[in-house]
Amino acid sequence: MKNKKTLPEILIDINLAITRIDNWISRLKSRNETLERLSYVNLGRFPLLSKEFLKEVEFNQAYTTKLLQIKVLLEILKLRIETIMLIGSITGYLKPVIDAIYELKKEIGSSIEMSPLLDQIIELVSPLEPLSSSNIVINDSDKVKEILEESKKIAEKEIREKYKVPA
Numbered sequence: 001m002k003n004k005k006t007l008p009e010i011l012i013d014i015n016l017a018i019t020r021i022d023n024w025i026s027r028l029k030s031r032n033e034t035l036e037r038l039s040y041v042n043l044g045r046f047p048l049l050s051k052e053f054l055k056e057v058e059f060n061q062a063y064t065t066k067l068l069q070i071k072v073l074l075e076i077l078k079l080r081i082e083t084i085m086l087i088g089s090i091t092g093y094l095k096p097v098i099d100a101i102y103e104l105k106k107e108i109g110s111s112i113e114m115s116p117l118l119d120q121i122i123e124l125v126s127p128l129e130p131l132s133s134s135n136i137v138i139n140d141s142d143k144v145k146e147i148l149e150e151s152k153k154i155a156e157k158e159i160r161e162k163y164k165v166p167a
Contacts, residue, residue: 007085010124014078017117021071024113028060028067035060061159066108068155069148070118073101076147077125096143098125103148 005013039053077097084093105118 005124007081010121011078011081013121013124014074014081017121018071018074018078020113020117021067021074025064025067025071028064032057032060063108065152065155065159066104068158069151070101070104070108070114072151072154073097073104073147074121076151077101077121081125094125096147098122099144100147100151103144104151 035053035057039050039057042053043050077094080093080097101118102122105115105122108114
C-alpha cells in the first residue's frame with residue numbers, strides 16, 4: 001500500500017527538491033568557471049581540448065536553464081498547493097503544472113538524482129487531482145504550453161541576471 005502524504009508533507013518534499021536544484025545549479029556554475037579557466041589556459045597548447053571544455057560549458061548552461069525552469073515549475077506547484085490549503089479547492093488547478101513538470105522531465109532525460117525526485121513529486125501530487133467525469137473533457141495542452149513558456153522565460157531571465165550567462 002502506498003504511503004499517502006499530507007499537503008504540508010508534500011510542500012516539504014517540494015522545498016527539498018528546490019533546494020537540491022539550487023545545489024546542482026551551484027555545482028554546475030562552479031564547474032563551468034573551472035572549465036572556462038582551463039579552456040583559456042590550454043587554448044594555445046591544446047586547442048581541441050579547449051574546444052571540448054567550451055562544449056561542456058555550453059551543455060551545462062543549457063542544462064542549468066532546464067533546471068531553473070523545473071525550479072520555477074516547482075515553485076508554481078508549491079504556490080498552488082498552498083492556495084489549495086487556504087481555499088480547499090483542487091479541481092483543475094494542479095493538473096497543468098503537473099503536466100508541465102512531466103513534459104520538461106521528458107526533455108531533460110533521465111538522471112540518477114533528478115528523475116526519482118521529480119517522479120516522487122508527480123506521484124505524490126497526481127492523486128490529489130480528482131478524476132473528472134467521463135462527459136467532461138478539459139484540454140490542458142494550451143495551459144501546459146503556456147506554463148512551460150512562462151517558466152522558460154523566467155529561467156532564462158534568472159540565468160542572465162543571477163548567473164551572468166548569455167542566453
